[in-house]
Amino acid sequence: MSPWMSFMVRTLRVGQHELSSIDFSNIVGNLIQNYALQKFGRNIRVSLSDPDIIFYLEVRGPIFRLGVDLTGLNALHRRTYRAYLHPSALNPLIAYAMCKLSEINQKRHVLDPMCGSGTILIEGKIINPEIDAWGLDINPRHIEGARQNAKKANLNIKFETCDLADIDQLFQPGYFDAIIVNPPFGLREKSIYNIPTLYNLLIEKSKLLLNQNGTLCLLTPKKKLVIKILRAYNFIIKKILTINHGGLTSHIIVAINQDKTLKA
Template identity: 30%
Template sequence: MSQFEYFAPCHFGLESVLKKEIEDLGYQVIQVEDGRVTFSGDEAAICRTNIFLRTTERILLKIAKFKAETFDELFEKTKAIPWEDFIPSNGKFWVAKATSIKSKVFSPSDIQSIMKKAMVERLKQVYKIDWFPEDGEAYPIRVTFMKDEVTIGIDTSGESLHRRGYRKLTSKAPITETLAAALIMLTPWNKDRILIDPFCGSGTIPIEAAMIGANIAPGMNRSFLSEDWTGLIPKKAWYSAIEEANDVKRQGVEMTIQGFDLDGEIIKAARQNAALAEVDEYIHFQQKAVSDLSHSKKYGFIITNPPYGERLEEKEALPALYKEIGKAFSSLDAWSYYIITSYEEAQKYIGRKADKNRKIYNGMMKTYFYQFMGPRPPKKAPREQEDNSL
């Protein structure tokens, strides 16, 4: 099989989580940059990474990287790329997205137009045709300019990978599935520990935790744009990746995961979403206020996304809400709790300084992942060996 380079975008601040995921799948990481991890793999990597990775937004097949300071330079270097190695004569191709940061070439619409013209010129010469029907498979191009360095990739995913297919109903400001999974993976939580989300909304954090605990691949129940690329990826590679996902899925897992919210209707939605994700057996959802939070067992985990207070009237209510959060959490003996919020005074009103604080950009919004560590549970005593000697 041929070897290619791929790059996977993620939320700024979560690159280390994505890097570990890629390495755990057996692929070599080439470079880690702000919001992006580049790695190498064969054709089957397109299938496996789209199906298995929990924390990236999409997988892009890297086509070229070069420097361009003018539109003429961009045109000529784009035209020099062997597009025919990837796009068939009837392929549908366009520059779906262009971004430019600290670069001399900065107009996204002009970048898109010039690159499309350059691609057409190249493919006209190769295929000896003047007009392209573009009625075949889709090959959306994404390009990024960073300090005049251009990175070009073909999107293999199509719809963003945070769209797992289970979340049909959402709350007002839902956390994305990819971000929820990354937050869980930043903690020491595992399927043998209790997990509660007291602001669960449509259930994303509990559902992602259950999928991690049962080792359910996030892309099992959706399709990907590159499934139609029969010239590049053999169909058997997709069948093999799905078979692998089914083989590693854990059956009969015992987990204690709970999701609470004040809104009874959104709790109903969370239950429906969990059923669609096929993890409803692992999660207990209930209408409950954070002030009523309690648990008899020790060493559990809170992972939650409470209100940020984006509107003025909501912001005014935040001090009282975060005081309530602090009071509720302090009553949970020996628990660890993890909170993502853009509210900069969260620690003040919770009444405790976080042991760790990680900055994560949720889109353009700067958020803080406050990590309050509880003690580790005592190690279980090893079982005594039975004396089977005669």
């Protein structure tokens, strides 16, 4: 921090307090100004539009946390490649996390069989530009949108219109090292299949298309159902992370294809 830098204070307040978020920001701002006056002999400039430093205050009941916001005023989930916006678009930060959990840096062939606007594969290709990335979706409008997004991101990703039930007709068994997918929740975007049928079909096809020790990573609010089906197809559950996604508690499930024996 220097006397020539500008700053602002942002406050998140959770719970009941006598003071508002603005009040808390003003108090912390005054303390920072007093510190600057003692250290530099002058106040430092406040900027609410383009600050050099953002101090972040979180007030939860009686607990106060103060830190420096490293992301700035532009949220990390905003991506410039989004030429086409899917009606239930996946948060790119979640897509990025799913790719990292799938250890995409160590993969060569990657599939998203219900790719929507292509967010997962675009994030994966940004992490590892060398992957052979394939995106499929039953909706040709989404496929065209995914192509637009990949083009804007300057990435080479193959997108094709295909029903989930037919994806094993496009590839040899065991072709993929990883399948990373966000199946429809059935809220904003409906599937032609009911939820149990959809998950069973997805996991059955993943079993066929993944190689030995291949990774299946999916996002779902139906944790118990998915785990039951995964175990029926001899997948080993490697990791489960619980997150809040679109106001809904969801789970990122990472599973490993241990053998090629089907047990429906």
